[in-house]
Amino acid sequence: MTSTWCFLxxxxxxxxxxxxxxxxxxxxxxxxxxxxxxKLSLGFKFNDETKIxxxxxxxxxxxxxxx
Numbered sequence: 001m002t003s004t005w006c007f008l009x010x011x012x013x014x015x016x017x018x019x020x021x022x023x024x025x026x027x028x029x030x031x032x033x034x035x036x037x038x039k040l041s042l043g044f045k046f047n048d049e050t051k052i053x054x055x056x057x058x059x060x061x062x063x064x065x066x067x
Contacts, residue, residue, distance in 0.1 A: 032058055 011018055036055045040046060 032056065 008018075010016075032055060036058075037052045038055060039052055
């Protein structure tokens with residue numbers, strides 16, 4: 001937050017024009033068009049170690065996530 005305030009202070013001092021942009025988190029939970037599987041996370045306890053998860057929504061950082 002400090003960086004944001006510093007940037008705004010410099011922009012005002014220099015007379016820069018600022019624009020606001022609201023970003024939607026669509027990429028974080030977008031629908032997947034292909035079938036994607038992942039291993040269970042380390043903290044998840046399950047009796048069968050061979051289980052995997054099929055993702056229904058994209059996870060931020062996946063190469064399959066929309067760009």
